[in-house]
Amino acid sequence: MFDTSLRDSQSTAVNVVNPENFDFDQYAEYAAKQDAKVRAFMQKDSGVLVYRRFRVAEVYGWECQDRELSLRLQLGALKESMKYTADMANYLEPWYGIGIGASAFGAKYIWLDGQAPAVSDQFESIEEALAYDPAPIETTEIGKDQMAYVEYFLDKTKGKLPLSFCDIQSPLNIISEMMPTNVLFEDMLEDPDAYSDLAYRAGSLMRDYLLKQKALIGSSLALPGHGFASSRAMTGIGASDDTSIMISNPMFDELEADQLADMCEPFGGAFYHSCGNWAVKIPSVLKVRNLLGADGAFSSETDPSPNDPEVFGKAFAGTGKILNLRAVGNADTVAETVKKVWHPGLRLIVNTYCKTPEEQQEAYDRIQEICK
Numbered sequence: 001m002f003d004t005s006l007r008d009s010q011s012t013a014v015n016v017v018n019p020e021n022f023d024f025d026q027y028a029e030y031a032a033k034q035d036a037k038v039r040a041f042m043q044k045d046s047g048v049l050v051y052r053r054f055r056v057a058e059v060y061g062w063e064c065q066d067r068e069l070s071l072r073l074q075l076g077a078l079k080e081s082m083k084y085t086a087d088m089a090n091y092l093e094p095w096y097g098i099g100i101g102a103s104a105f106g107a108k109y110i111w112l113d114g115q116a117p118a119v120s121d122q123f124e125s126i127e128e129a130l131a132y133d134p135a136p137i138e139t140t141e142i143g144k145d146q147m148a149y150v151e152y153f154l155d156k157t158k159g160k161l162p163l164s165f166c167d168i169q170s171p172l173n174i175i176s177e178m179m180p181t182n183v184l185f186e187d188m189l190e191d192p193d194a195y196s197d198l199a200y201r202a203g204s205l206m207r208d209y210l211l212k213q214k215a216l217i218g219s220s221l222a223l224p225g226h227g228f229a230s231s232r233a234m235t236g237i238g239a240s241d242d243t244s245i246m247i248s249n250p251m252f253d254e255l256e257a258d259q260l261a262d263m264c265e266p267f268g269g270a271f272y273h274s275c276g277n278w279a280v281k282i283p284s285v286l287k288v289r290n291l292l293g294a295d296g297a298f299s300s301e302t303d304p305s306p307n308d309p310e311v312f313g314k315a316f317a318g319t320g321k322i323l324n325l326r327a328v329g330n331a332d333t334v335a336e337t338v339k340k341v342w343h344p345g346l347r348l349i350v351n352t353y354c355k356t357p358e359e360q361q362e363a364y365d366r367i368q369e370i371c372k
Helices: 024-042 067-081 126-130 141-157 171-176 181-190 192-220 242-246 249-255 257-267 279-286 309-316 331-341 357-370
Strands: 047-052 237-240 270-273 291-297 322-327 347-352
Touching (some): 047 357, 126 181, 141 192, 171 192, 171 257, 181 192, 181 242, 192 249, 192 257, 237 257, 242 279, 249 257, 257 270, 270 322, 279 291, 279 309, 309 331, 322 331, 331 357
Parallel strands (some): 237 270, 270 291, 291 322
């Protein structure tokens, strides 16, 4: 069952490591070997990779405003991760809240003690948002801070470690941060053209901002990024599109699919993410232009409303799209989930969160046996 008492069900507690005490060459060598495995997987029509994600709760909470602490925590995670058998290396992420796209439209962060930053509604309608003259994200207070994160991480790590983008929100998610959701949905129905114009602006601003980050990060860039198993051997960007499960599939096809594809196109394509059970969206998601893959939660310890692995396994097998499967739990939970999802012709990445190296080794071996 999902434990609501936990701050972050997918997190791992780690010890901080100062940059001067981290062996960058050792991790760079380890990551390069893992990238080679990913490169081989990307050439196949069917197969499995295992990724033991080290997500640190503090990095995605109130402490994200402290870039020095964020880096020290993440270096601790990278160091610990090498003890766990996996096919993919963990990466650094300059996470700084999810309001980055909305900042172009005037959003400011609200810092509540002990919580990740939030933004308040700036507009009362799509028409009002369209009348606003947005700024390039990198010129906003939030955008400047987040770019400073990237520069700090690159400087302290000498550019030797895989580094991801910020948490990328879809055009629909960005707009949902600007106004009350009920107003957004009403306006989408009444004036879909106006919504499309606003979504294009939001997606274009995020795309341009990410292109600037890409130029800054260079060869260290790990894709698709936040929430996804990522590697310097992969392409595409992962976009959080949680709000999309609240609109119909025809509305998604008409108003969101192309906007999402356009935002991700310069990076090789899109990876779709939504929390919760989004099985109803599978037909529409699979039609997104240049879709590379999708992510979901597949165990009750990962999400209070997890996806059905049998449904997703059948839907994604033979499509060539990567299914990023997150399963919090012990080796038995992981194995049972993979057994239900696995079909020949499936390109599968299994995100595990096993608590010990021994349990991770058991889960890894059982996954390989199931998917051979």
